[in-house]
Amino acid sequence: PKIWRIVESNKVIEVLQRRNLLKQYRKAKLYLLAGSASKVSFKQRRPKGSNVWSFRINKQFRAFATFNSKEELVVFQIYNHQ
Numbered sequence: 001p002k003i004w005r006i007v008e009s010n011k012v013i014e015v016l017q018r019r020n021l022l023k024q025y026r027k028a029k030l031y032l033l034a035g036s037a038s039k040v041s042f043k044q045r046r047p048k049g050s051n052v053w054s055f056r057i058n059k060q061f062r063a064f065a066t067f068n069s070k071e072e073l074v075v076f077q078i079y080n081h082q
Contacts, residue, residue: 001067001071002035002071003032003033003071003072003073004033004072005022005071005072005073005074006029006032006033006072006073006074006075007072007073007074007075008012008015008074008075009074009075009076010044011074011076012063012075012077012078014076015078017048019061020079021057021058021061021079024057024061025031025057025063028040028056028063030044032055032073035081039053040057041054041055041056042055043053045064051066051067052064052065053066053067054079055071057078059082060079060080060081060082061079061080061081062078062079062081063075063077063078063079064076064077064078064079069082074075
């Protein structure tokens with residue numbers, strides 16, 4: 001799906017700052033906005049239709065998000081998947 005805007009909750013911003021992931025997160029965010037979703041492994045989580053999507057920040061962390069409106073992605077959690 002096309003993404004026009006990505007927003008984060010305050011909790012997500014705190015986690016990104018605490019883990020020193022802001023620079024890597026911004027880069028992943030730019031890839032998504034530019035339409036290069038494959039570079040950050042943007043995919044829908046199972047079960048399909050749950051409207052939960054994820055993308056890779058780096059090898060260790062992923063961001064979980066949901067579509068608020070048709071083209072606005074809301075990041076609600078940063079997950080350590082290792």
